[in-house]
Amino acid sequence: ETGVTQTPRHLVMGMTNKKSLKCEQHLGHNAMYWYKQSAKKPLELMFVYSLEERVENNSVPSRFSPECPNSSHLFLHLHTLQPEDSALYLCASSQDFGLAYSYNEQFFGPGTRLTVL
Amino acid sequence: AQSVTQPDIHITVSEGASLELRCNYSYGATPYLFWYVQSPGQGLQLLLKYFSGDTLVQGIKGFEAEFKRSQSSFNLRKPSVHWSDAAEYFCAVVHSGNTPLVFGKGTRLSVIA
Numbered sequence: 187e188t189g190v191t192q193t194p195r196h197l198v199m200g201m202t203n204k205k206s207l208k209c210e211q212h213l214g215h216n217a218m219y220w221y222k223q224s225a226k227k228p229l230e231l232m233f234v235y236s237l238e239e240r241v242e243n244n245s246v247p248s249r250f251s252p253e254c255p256n257s258s259h260l261f262l263h264l265h266t267l268q269p270e271d272s273a274l275y276l277c278a279s280s281q282d283f284g285l286a287y288s289y290n291e292q293f294f295g296p297g298t299r300l301t302v303l
Numbered sequence: 304a305q306s307v308t309q310p311d312i313h314i315t316v317s318e319g320a321s322l323e324l325r326c327n328y329s330y331g332a333t334p335y336l337f338w339y340v341q342s343p344g345q346g347l348q349l350l351l352k353y354f355s356g357d358t359l360v361q362g363i364k365g366f367e368a369e370f371k372r373s374q375s376s377f378n379l380r381k382p383s384v385h386w387s388d389a390a391e392y393f394c395a396v397v398h399s400g401n402t403p404l405v406f407g408k409g410t411r412l413s414v415i416a
Contacts, residue, residue, distance in 0.1 A: 190346070219403075228307075229393070229406040242403060276346055292404065294339075294346030 188212055190295035192277050198301045199267065207262040207298045209277030217283035218260040219292065220252060223274040235260060236283040267302045274299050305330045307394050309407035316384050317415055324379040324410050326394030334396040336377040337404070338368055341391045350392075353377060364388070389414045 190211045199205050211218060220232040234242035235254040249271075251263040260277055274297045280290040306329045316322055328334060335354050339347040351362025358370040368379045377394060394407040 192346075226408070228408045229404075231403045234403065244403075278346075291349055291352070294348070296344065296346045 190277055190279055190293050192275075192295040192298050194298060195296065196299045196301075198303065199264070200303050201267060201269070203267075204263070204265040206264065207275055207277075207300075209260040209262075209295055211258055211260075211277075211279035211293070211295075213279055213281075213293060215279040215281050215290075215293075216257055217280045217290070218254060218257070219278040219280075220260065220262055221276040221278065223276055223297070225273075229276070232262075234283055241283060264300075267300075269302050272300055272302045305334065305396055305398060305402075305405045307396055307405055307407035309392075309394055309410050311410045312408070313411045313413065315413040315415060318386050319383050322379075322381045322384045322388070322412070324392050324394075324412070326377045326379065326407060327375050328377065328394075328396045329375065330396060330398065332398070333370075333372060334398050336368075336370060337395040337397075338362065338366070338377075338379045339393045339395060339406075340364075341393065341409075343390070347393065350379070384412075384414055386414045386416075388412060 193208045217236045219234050222230045232246045233252045238254045253261040276297045277295040278292040280292045308327045337352045338350040341347045350366050351360050353360050353370045361367050366381050370377050391409045391411050393409045395404045397404050
């Protein structure tokens with residue numbers, strides 16, 4: 187596998203279910219990201235992890251719980267979601283995050299299409 | 304706060320025609336600027352980026368973009384569109400390495416024969 191992979195690619199869940207989204211990057215990067223992409227809205231950054239520490243949390247409801255056990259893996263644990271949480275969830279990685287005078291390109295995975303019934 | 308405006312939600316062009324997708328940003332200083340493309344069912348792929356220097360930047364797949372400070376714009380262009388260019392295009396800006404990317408809402412490109 188190369189680049190950034192995400193599993194599953196599609197997920198349908200009820201509002202009372204608990205599920206997890208998985209992201210893995212094979213690029214040796216230190217930073218990983220979760221984004222939410224809803225129809226007719228800009229991509230919304232949810233979480234950023236740098237060296238396995240959470241550095242950004244953009245007012246995301248607690249029903250979304252991220253986990254970064256190591257620099258290659260990122261999870262998004264889901265529980266008691268709402269229908270409005272249905273969206274494409276994109277994972278990305280970059281070499282670093284938090285270097286004030288440089289910027290590292292983000293590489294995106296294909297996303298998980300989540301439908302909440 | 305930074306913001307990105309892509310005024311065109313959907314554009315349709317004929318194959319072989321030229322293309323220009325508009326992007327305007329709101330920020331006091333010159334940010335880092337990006338164009339991404341998203342094909343159906345895929346993640347985002349970086350087309351090109353502008354950090355400094357020459358204001359006309361070349362990207363992959365024959366795309367280019369021009370940074371115009373006076374207009375706070377970073378428009379994407381391609382001289383001759385191919386059917387495979389049909390996708391969603393996103394403009395994005397970032398101030399520095401310790402601030403997140405801010406994306407526009409995207410422009411969907413349709414290509415007709």
